[in-house]
Amino acid sequence: MRYLPTGKKMGEADRHTIDGIGIPSLVLMERAALQCLHVIAARQIDTGNVLIVCGSGNNGGDGFALARLFLEKGVHPTVTFVGKEASRSEECTTQMEIFKTLGGEIFSEIPEKDYTLVVDAIFGVGLSREISGRYATILETMNQLKGIKLAMDIPSGVSAExxxxxxxGFRADYTVSMQCEKLGTVLFPGKEYAGEVFAVPIGIDETYFTKQKEVVRTCDRKDLKSVLPRRLMNSHKGTYGKVLLIAGSEGMSGAAFFSAAAAYGIGAGLVKIYTPESNRQVLQQLLPEAIITTYEKESVSSVTEWADVIGIGPGLSKGKKAAEILETVLTQAEVPCVIDADGLNLLAEQNRLELLKTRKQATVLTPHMKEMSRLLGGKPVAEIQTGRFEILKKFVEEYSVTCVLKDARTLVMKQDEHPYLNTTGNQAMAKGGSGDVLTGVITGLLAQRISAYDAAITGVFLHGMAGDQAKKEKGSYGVLARDLIHEIEYCERWQ
Ligand SMILES: NC(=O)C1=CN([C@@H]2O[C@H](COP(=O)(O)OP(=O)(O)OC[C@H]3O[C@@H](n4cnc5c(N)ncnc54)[C@H](O)[C@@H]3O)[C@@H](O)[C@H]2O)[C@@H](O)CC1
Ligand SMILES: Nc1ncnc2c1ncn2[C@@H]1O[C@H](COP(=O)(O)OP(=O)(O)O)[C@@H](O)[C@H]1O
Ligand SMILES: [K+]
Known part of the structure; x- marks a missing residue:
């Protein structure tokens, strides 16, 4: 697990480390510059002709410190200072003076040369407004230069927030992020400007973020071992829970299959599908492991009573029967519920959202942007995209739910937990059926008795990993929902 702080939160952690712990600012800066040098060496970047462009803040200080370290190695970088003398920070001035004392020359323009490496140390997390004028011209020139582009901390122009x-924005091939990758290079479009990101330790105390619940976190592959539910030798199918999937409608059996197969694929003990009679035969053939029961044969009350966890919505339709079923589940089922697709669309109508407030067990909602817009009474998608953290925070507090807002960067939120931003997954998953698989994965994880928040983040992470594995094999065009299920079945190998 790692934190993805905004610039503001990173600044707070810097201050806490410098003032609260007592590690001098220049010590942190030294480590920042050293780490950059390590990345340059590790990536075997040609340092035959290095340009370092420094601003007047501490990001510029990082740049001057790097320039000095290059001098020590016998490399003579071209250093350009583009900041204002008057607003130069204390540390930036110190670093600049040391560089000059050692014989380093500082330019005010970018000399025309064929650079092999261009380092951006103009703005870091202190960027606070639109870049214009001379700064913009310089960045435009830097983007047009040949040579590898490396950004210190964050590419200038990308908002860390x-x-x-x-x-x-500076278009980097590599970004060396001090201590933590910033939220701004995980979210789009910042991610596209950052290239490959290296988060390097420089001594800033990250435990500062533990109590700061608004700081976003994410998971990596190495965290899988701790997030996957345990599989015991001495167990039976009851140990891993009974999943009920209320999915599919007349002529729509695929969604039910995808979610049910995914629930089994992630380890649920027993999966039952509740669907119209017309889907029985095809589902029995597609997934003989599942129990199929139908609207015509069994009442919704009796099936919900059987279940340890319910997933409702994939391919459900928005008919009268579907609405009745959803209302019964929301008012009667005393087990965790995952609501997706048409379940969400029905929830957005006729004040049904209010029913969530009466639930005694966890509810997980998995809307994509358009479904979220409906849940929010038609709030434009663009507004949700830019204000997702604040909007979702308010929503999960009001309705006491865990919300999985699906996107190229899926966000999971629950009251009193860190927002979780997912970094797995890719464009190959932008296809019908992917979301149904996610519903099955989260429901299947909940059946194995982990918390709603853990099931949501683990599910989103695994679902994205499955997409990444499938893309490795098939590329970005041919991946199908069934490939995601196939990959998920092998998730234990990813640890
Ligand atoms: N001691 C520390 O605090 C450390 C800071 N570090 C580096 O310092 C950076 C943060 O330093 P600062 O807080 O000084 O901020 P920056 O160096 O990112 O820039 C701040 C300066 O830019 C100006 N500015 C902001 N937006 C502008 C715009 N659009 N046009 C023109 N000027 C603009 C500000 O008024 C300020 O003078 C980090 O990103 C990191 O690279 C690291 O060396 C680690 C230690
Ligand atoms: N470009 C992308 N990058 C990462 N993940 C993606 C991308 N496009 C889609 N996904 C993921 O695929 C899933 C699509 O879900 P959804 O839109 O509900 O599909 P459907 O309803 O057709 O099953 C979500 O989990 C989403 O995060
Ligand atoms: K920078």
Whole structure:
């Protein structure tokens, strides 16, 4: 697990480390510059002709410190200072003076040369407004230069707060992020400007973020061992829970199959599908492991009583029967529920959202942006995209739910937990059926008795990993929902 702080939160952690713990700012800066040098060496970047462009803040200080370390190695970088003398920070001035004392020359323009490496140390997390004027011209020139581009901490122009480009952004091949990758290079479009990101330790105390619940976190592959539910030798199918999937409608059996197969694929003990009679035969053939029961044969009350966890919505339709079933589940089922697709669309109508407030067990909602817009009474998608953290925070507090807002960067939120931003998954998954698989995975994880928040983040992570594995094999065009299920069945190998 790692944190993805905004620039503001990173600044707070810097201050806490410097003032609260007493590690001098220049010590942190030294480590920042050293780590950059290590990345340059590890990536075997040609240092035959290095350009370092420094601003007047501490990011510029990082740049001057790096320039000095290059001098020590016998490399003479071209250093350009583009900041304002008057606003130069204390540390930036110190680093600049040391560099000059050692014989380093500082330019005010970028000399025309064929650079092999271009380092951006103009703005870091202190960027606070649109870039314009001379700064914009310099960044434009830097983007056009040949040579490998490396950004110190974050590419200048990328907002560390939300990934937006403030006027113009440095287009990096590599970004060396001090201590933590910033939220702004995980979210789009910032991610596209950052290239490969290396988060390097420089001594900033990250435990500062533990109590700061608004700081976003994410998981990596190495965390899998701790997030997957345990599989005991001495167990039986009851140990791993009974999943009920209320899915599919007349002529729509695929969604039910995908979610049910995914629930089994992630380890649920027993899966029952509740669907119209017309789907029985095809589902029995597609997934003989599942129990199929139908609207015509059994009442919704009796099936919900059987279940340890319920997933409702994939392919459900928005008919009268579907609405009745959803209402019964929401008012009667005393087990955790995952609501997706048409379940969400029905929830958005006729004040049904209010029913969530009466639930005694956990509810997980898995809307994509358009479904979220419906849940929010038609709030435009663009508004949700830019304000997702604040909007979702308010929503999960009001309705006491865990919300999985699906996107290229899926966000999971629950009251009193860190927001979780997912970094697995890819464009190959932008296809019908992918979401049904996610519903099955989260429901299947909940059946194995982990918390709603853990099931949601683990499910989203695994679902994205499955997409990444499938893309490795098939590329970005041919991946199908069934490939995601196939990959999920092998998730234990990813640990
Ligand atoms: N001691 C520390 O605090 C450490 C800081 N570090 C580096 O310092 C950076 C943060 O330093 P700062 O807080 O000084 O901030 P920056 O160096 O990112 O920039 C701040 C300066 O840019 C100006 N500015 C912001 N937006 C502008 C715009 N659009 N146009 C023109 N000027 C603009 C600000 O007024 C300020 O003078 C980090 O990103 C990191 O690279 C690291 O060396 C680690 C230690
Ligand atoms: N470009 C992308 N990058 C990462 N994940 C993606 C991308 N496109 C889609 N996904 C993932 O695929 C799933 C699509 O879900 P959804 O839109 O509900 O599909 P459906 O309803 O057709 O099953 C979500 O989990 C989403 O995060
Ligand atoms: K930078």
């Amino acid at each position: 939300n990934g937006q480009i403030l006027g113009i």
